[in-house]
Amino acid sequence: MRDSEKPQQIIDAAVRVFARHGYYNSRVSDIAREAGVASGTIYLYFKTKDDILVRLFREKMAEWVAFLREAIADLPDAVAKLRRLVALHLKMLEDNPDLAEVVQVELRQGHKFFRGASAHEITAYFALIGAVLEEGMAAGLFRRDLPVKLATKMLFGGMDQVATSWVLGKRRYRLADTADALADVVLNGVAR
Numbered sequence: 001m002r003d004s005e006k007p008q009q010i011i012d013a014a015v016r017v018f019a020r021h022g023y024y025n026s027r028v029s030d031i032a033r034e035a036g037v038a039s040g041t042i043y044l045y046f047k048t049k050d051d052i053l054v055r056l057f058r059e060k061m062a063e064w065v066a067f068l069r070e071a072i073a074d075l076p077d078a079v080a081k082l083r084r085l086v087a088l089h090l091k092m093l094e095d096n097p098d099l100a101e102v103v104q105v106e107l108r109q110g111h112k113f114f115r116g117a118s119a120h121e122i123t124a125y126f127a128l129i130g131a132v133l134e135e136g137m138a139a140g141l142f143r144r145d146l147p148v149k150l151a152t153k154m155l156f157g158g159m160d161q162v163a164t165s166w167v168l169g170k171r172r173y174r175l176a177d178t179a180d181a182l183a184d185v186v187l188n189g190v191a192r
Contacts, residue, residue, distance in 0.1 A: 007045045010035045011056045019098035023053060023106040057107060060099065061121035064092065065128055078136030079187060082155070085132065086186070087179040089159050093166075094175035104160070104167045126152050155186050 013035035017026045028049050032039040046052045071088055072081040093100040129152045136142035162182055166175045 006037065006041065007055070010037070010042060010045060011052065011059065014052045014056055015098050015102055018053070018106050019101035023049075023102070028052075053107070056102070058121055060103075061125065065121070065124045068125075068128060072132070077139060078132050078141050081132045082136070082187065083180070083183045085129065086155070086159060086183045087176065090163060090179045090182075091176040093163050094171075097167075097171060100163060100167050104164045126156065129155055151186075151189075154189075158182055158186060 010031060014026075014031045017030045017034050021030065026049070028042050029039045031049075031052065032042050035042075042052075046055065068085060068088060072084050075081045075084060093103070126149075130148050133142060133146060133148050133151050133155075137144055137146055137148070159182065162178050163175065166173070166178075
């Protein structure tokens with residue numbers, strides 16, 4: 001009999017284990033021990049360690065995109081939405097350092113991961129960013145000739161690089177404190 005809360009318990013344990021030991025140095029038995037379950041229990045819910053990583057990313061990213069859509073929906077314009085999106089992205093990673101370690105470092109080591117397993121989730125995040133940029137263009141706040149796909153990748157890439165530097169730099173400063181400066185750089189680049 002399966003427990004509906006067990007997969008989340010296992011995923012949360014995997015985040016901690018992957019952050020501590022690295023994905024490749026972690027074993028399913030390490031995750032089981034951290035989750036407080038028998039090793040065999042893991043296989044009731046996940047086929048492999050790779051499956052845990054893929055589900056972890058898919059679930060966290062889907063939750064994140066849904067949260068962001070709601071968090072920016074009532075803001076007055078695209079500038080405010082972009083600023084909030086950047087601030088929330090960086091704050092979420094700062095508030096969840098184990099998840100930041102996994103997302104910013106451990107996931108990058110799997111080339112197959114970015115070609116297949118995460119494509120849908122990344123596309124949904126890019127679509128949200130692109131929609132904010134298009135809204136700003138339509139309102140005359142952003143350049144009408146803005147290459148939206150490129151600007152989307154630049155914004156995401158900026159947030160991603162700032163977060164990766166923070167993780168690799170052993171988190172010696174507040175990541176959320178960089179949000180305004182990052183948003184300013186992007187907004188100055190997209191302004192009319």
